[in-house]
Amino acid sequence: MEKKSYTVTAALPYANGPLHLGHIAGVYLPADIFVRFLRLQKHDVAFICGSDEHGAAITLRAKKEGVQPQEIVDKYHTLIKHSFEKFEISFDIFHRTSSELHHQYASEFFKTLHEKGAFEEQKSLQYFDATYQQFLADRYITGTCPKCQHPNAYGDQCEKCGADLSPTELINPTSTLSGNTPELKETTHWYLPMNKHEEWLRDWIQKGSIEGEIIHDPKTWKNQVVGQCMSWINGGLRARAMTRDLDWGIPVPLPNSEGKVLYVWLDAPIGYISATQQWAIDNGENWKDYWCKEEAKDRKLIHFIGKDNIVFHAIIFPILLKSHGDFILPENVPAYEFLNLEGDKFSTSRNWAVWLHEYLEHYPNKVDELKYVLTSIAPENKDSEFTWADFQTRINSELADIYGNFVNRVTVLIHKYYEGVIPSAHELTIYDQKVLSEIATIPGKISDLLYQYKIREAQQEMMNLARIGNKYLADEEPWKVIKSDPIRVETILKVALQITEKLALCSRVFLPKTADTLLNMLQINSEDWDVTESMLISGNSIGTPTILFEKITDEWVDHEKSKLITTPITNSKYPIMKELISFEDFTKMDLRIGHVIAAEKMENADKLLVLKVDTGIDERTIVSGIAKHYDAAAILGKKVVVLMNLAPRKIRGVESHGMLLMAENSEGELSALISDRDFDFGVTIA
C-alpha cells in the first residue's frame, strides 16, 4: 500500500459555550474515526484542533456578564478540552487562538499577505463611540429596524424580521457600549479582493486543478460543498474586510491601525497552522512538513467542518493560503449537515441541547455507546435526527443484542467447555472457510468506505461481523454438536473466536474503548489495520465473560427527555426557567389591576404589610411581604397587579385574599409591577 501523509483539521469550536451532540456528530467524531483509521493504515497524520477565542460575540458576552473576555474563553477552552479528552477524540493537539504563538504567527501571516499585496485598503464611514473612543462593530450597535420597526435590531441584522441590515440603515442607532448615539467617522480596513481569485477558484473547485495540474478529484467532494462554492463564484465574489474595529483579538500588525484586529475568520483558520507549530515544537517535528508546498509535497490537507462553514474553508481560506504562496490547498473539505434533537434544531439560547460535558459527567462509562449512536446517524448528506428513544433502540437492539451478545456467547461457550482456554482448530469445513474468507473482506470494505467519508456505512460493516458471527453459531450449533463430536466443537469455537478477533480489530476505529477491552481479553496487540493472519494463540486463556454493553432503561430515556424541557439556561445571574405550562394553565390565572386604598405595617412582623385593595369587583385584604422595600405610605394609592384567584391563606392570623405581583432581582430587591398607562383599576390582564 502506498504510504500517504495527512494533515487533518476539525473546525475550531467557538469558546463561548459548551459542545453539544450536534457538534460531535457533525465534525469531531467523523474526523476522529477517519484519523484513527489513517493511523492504523500507518499513514503519517497530524490531527489538529483548538478553540477559537476571538470575535465580537465573546466581547459582547463578557460585557453582559461583567467579566473579561479572557475569563470566558479560559472557562470554555478548559471545558471543551476536557470534554474532548473524556470522549476520546484523539487530537494530536488541542490548541487555542489566544495563545502567544498564535498571535505571533497570525500577525506574521497577515504581514506576509500584506507585503505580497494580497489586501486592498479601503476607507469607509463607520459608527464611532466618542465616550469609549472606539469604532463599533455591527453587533455593538442597536436601533430601530427600518423594515419592521423592531426597536432592538442589531447593526447587521434584525432578529425579528430577519432582514440583513447595515448599521447606517438603523433608525436611532445606539452604542451598546455607552448607550449614546454614535457618530459616523472615517475608518480604514484591509479587504481581501476575492473577485481577483474567481478564475482559479472555478478550476480548482470544478476540476480540482491549479494552473492545469490536477491536485484532487472533485467527484470526491460532497455535492453541497461544490454546489455552494460554485453558487458564490458564479454570483461574483466581492472584496471582504479582513480587519475589524475591536479591542479583542490579534492587533493588525501595521502602522496606524490602533484599535483594529484581524477578522476572526482570518484569524481562526490560521489557528490550524499555529496549533501545528505548537505541536511540532512539543514533539520535535517540523511544522512545515505538514503545511508547506516544499516540505509537504504529497500531503493531503483535510478540513472536517459543518455545513455553515463551507465558504470559509473552501473559498476564503484557500485564497489566503494561495496568496501567501507557501502552502498546500485542502485536498477535501468534508462538510457535514446538522443534527437535530427530538424534532427541533439544537439551540444554545433556547437551551435545546444535549451537552457533551453533562452526558460525560452522568454517564462516564457510556462513551462508546454514544459514539456508536452518533456514527449511525451522522448527518453525512442531509440533516439527521437524534432522539433518546432512538438512542435506546440502537444501543439495546444493535450494540447489546447483536455485538455484545455475540461476544458473550463465544466467551461463555469457551468457558463452559474449555475453562476459558482457546482451543485449536482442526479440519475446516467448506462453510468454515467461507465464513473466514468472508470476514477477511470486511476490513477492506470499511477501508474503501472510510476513504469516501462514509462512516455510517463503514460502521455497519463492522456490525456485519457480529451478524456473521451470530449466524455462524446458529448454523453450527456447538451446544448440540458437543454431545456427539466434541473435537468438531473446538474448531467451531476457534472460528467463532476469530470472528470476535476481527470484530475487535475493526472496532478500534469506531469503539476504541470496547476494542481495547476485547483485544486485552484475547491477548492481542496490533497496530495494523488489516491483519490477515489470526493472532490468537491456542492454549492462551481468555478472561471471564463480562457484559460489554448494558441496556438502556426506559427510565433513562424518560429522565433525559424531561431534562430537555427543564434544563437551566446557562446564565448564572438569573434563575432557571420553570417548567413549561399550557395556555390553559395560563388562562386559569385571574390577573387584574388593583388600587391600594389602605396600607399598614403588620405589628410584630418585619416584612409584612396589610393592604386593602380595590379590585373593581370587591375590596379585599391582601397581606404582602414587601415591607422591607415599600413602607405603607409609598405603596398607598398605587395601581398594582393583583393575582385574584390565589387560594386564600392566613398569614400571622390575617387572611390574605390574593397576591401582589412584584419583580425581584438577584439581590432580592422588589419592585411593584404597575400599569404604565392610566387605566382604571379593575381591568383584567391577559
Place this chain on the structure above:
RNA sequence: GGCGAGGUAGCUCAGUUGGUUAGAGCGCAGGAUUCAUAACCCUGAGGCCGAGAGUUCAAAUCUCUCUCUCGCUACCA
C-alpha cells in the same frame, strides 16, 4: 427575496452514468431455537420515491412549475 442542499418503508437512512418485481438496519407479524444480555436464527408484511406537468421504448434518477425543511446571503461567528 436570491442561491445551494435536501424531501424515498412506522423510524434512521442507502440508491453509482435513467434499465427487470425500489434497498439496508431497526421496529412490527409469524416460525424455529435455547450457548447467550427474553438475546440469536429463518420467513414475511410494509413505499403513488413531497405534488403536478414534460422528455423518453423506459424516470426515484433528466427538464420545468409548485410546496416543505435546513444552510448561505458577503461587517454573525
